[in-house]
Amino acid sequence: MTTKAHMPEDLSFLVSGEAGQGLQTFEQLMVRVFKLSGLHVFSYSEFMSRIRGGNNSTQIRISSQGVASCTRRIDIMVPLHEGAMERFRERITPATVILGEKEFMDRAYTGGGYPIVDMPLSRMAGEMGGQVYVNVILTGVFSGLFGVGQDLLEDQVRQAFGRTGDVRAAANIAAARTGYEKGSHLLRSGQALPVIERSDAVKEALLMNGVDAVVLGCLAGGCTFISSYPMSPSTNVLVLLARYAEEFDLVVEQAEDEISAVNMALGSWYAGGRALVTTSGGGFALMVEGLSLAGCIESPLVIHIGQRPGPATGLPTRTEQADLEHALYAGHGEFPRLILAPGTPEEGFTLTRHAFTMADRYQIPVILLTDQFYLESNCVVQHLDIPEPLYEHAVVETDPAYMRYRLTDTGISPRGVPGFGQGLVCVDSDEHDEYGFITEDAKVRTAMVDKRLRKLGAMQNECIPPTLVGPEGSRFLVVGWGSTFPVVKEALGVLGRDDLAFLHFSQVYPLPTRTVEILDRSQRRIVIENNATAQFARLIRQHTGIVFDGKILKYDGMPFLLEEVVEQLEALLERW
């Protein structure tokens, strides 16, 4: 079942533990160590909404080529507590090596038939001084097993724990060394492992997750102000920007609620700031009135929505793509908006920067739609192109006759800010005239609505076209958006069919101009979305009349696994 997706130069391992067992430290350290040793690495953690206990897991893939998706296949499974294998039974096969202590392995696997490496991790950690060392020992084991240089490993452990005092750093280095010995021994004892080629380019590359991408894009887009209320999975964007606040002169304010956050962002844009709010679906629901305000006062606004499964609190720490229509239809009244959904860290960086440019240029709200999978998964990025100049302010110096809402052909009125020039900047949530004063004049009202909507026309010239993977005009076409890019792309590689291509949208609204033309060339179209009702398919149908012939949907809170996509595509293609 799983062999088809198995590529020889690719290894997947999964560590399953309780919250509080240090999986996050393991993941961060492990991906760094692998990357610096020249291995392409990908990792994804799924975790429960709790601080201690339960069961969480981290999947790490190492490969000779760039990969950025989860596999169902687990080549090495490490259970760190009793019952740690339970949720993964369907993914364990006789080819899965189970590594760790026997007490934590399900009986079903210890009776023979499954390759087992009995390693007393708890005892080893106890000898080092406590169970806190399990994660670092494990990092050592995998480093030894995959031939990472010992110096590199120890250097990274020193960097990771140096701050907490020399004693703890030394103890962790000793733990890493113990694990490394074990791992190297396993390697020497001839456990058959695929040889994964290393590359110097990877050593020099960037290691990033989606949070890094969004945050770097904010900085490159000239973001100066962040007001938000914590909400998983978007909080880490706020946290990371707060960490960079001093270095980058950012004003970071944790608001009392999302209503305040969005109104602060609008106040900041009004006064010349470039503001971001970061939230998830529920927080965005509270921001909706502010979104409409942005529409009326024609304020730029950048909203990052890290999607998680709803409705309501839903699955707070898990992933979904079910807020597209929420982002699309939120807000009373009619006004233009732009919705972007990056598929890779490279795109996240470029599109977040683009979000600031477009918000500023068209004086519209721009929504950046990511999700927990996108934000939390780590991968190797070769290069990010930092443009020169970084960004341009669309703000103008005002003269005494300045009118904030001057009617223009494009619908864009030059935007002044208070205190810059001799004019006055007057914005009103009531319908207003060109100066910004309240009016109920029917002609002015109509002119203002037309002016605001006219901006959509100009925006069409700056659409981000969808990315086509595979041949143009293929018989079959898979269509996706946002975070599904890596898994669908990899699935197409596995299938290796010349009659199948993948069209990925990172600008989901307004639909890019050539959408119909590209979709029309294929005979059968399949949509893939991490939601239950195929929201993007509905959007395409509404705007183009094009109907999808097949749907691949997932809404259990987990991202698509590579094999799932491969099998479901195969099943659909077989039917036709």
Added chain:
Amino acid sequence: MAAEFDLDHHTDVAWCPGCGNHSILAALKATLVELGLRPESLVLVSGIGQAAKTPQYLKANFFNGLHGRSLPVATAVKLTNPGLTVIAESGDGCMYGEGGNHLIHAVRRNPDITAVVHNNMVYALTKGQASPTSTRGFVTPVQVSGVCTDPLNAIALAVALNASFVARAFSGDRERTAEILKQAITHRGFALVEILQPCVSFNRVNTFQWFREHSYYLDDSHNPSDREAAFAAASQGDRFALGLIYRNTGVPAMTDCHSAYRRDNRPLFRRPADRGRIEALLNRKRT
């Protein structure tokens, strides 16, 4: 009076004749002139309601936003350009009802802005429903048997939150209102000024005469730095104390707490982009 803040154009004022808003607007304009402020460096932020229309009737930059949301906007304006004088102005429904949570947190943040709350104890623009400050027993088309809650005492609340400046004025006394506004605007930190004001159309209980009879000015014996005395003045049930009730100079203004303003007081839009810093950050992601 100098016409510095008078509008250049004629406008159809939406306030009723005899409304306290007219006096408050006049007091505000007089204060702004006296302080030597310029319209270009003044930002008025308001929510929704009749009081929130104030920015429409004088010459200044303004942000007339959403009901209840003037304080987050005003806070951010100041935090983005500390050189601007920022005044948030709205009614009791907007500031104490819909925006009550923001008021609490604005007091805690202590941005250097002035919040002027017109308190007429009724929702006027929506035609006469109870406001958070309506008195017990006040009968309205919604509270048909009379209001059965105690009015919100925002002055006492602000003192409880250790606000940096808390004052109350009465729209009937234009000069003393202007004097209080002057102190509030020049105060460095968050200044709350509640202005008692009759609503001639929808409040037949709390009339001009009623406010006269139910208010008094604090005299020189009141020490605004004494928090207990301020509590006592704020908590009197039968009469409203007017004047500066509480001043706490020990709390830093919000901008002083932000690293962006530690070395540099320029507004955010005046700061140049620095490509080198981003490159350096990217390089850190390589090792």
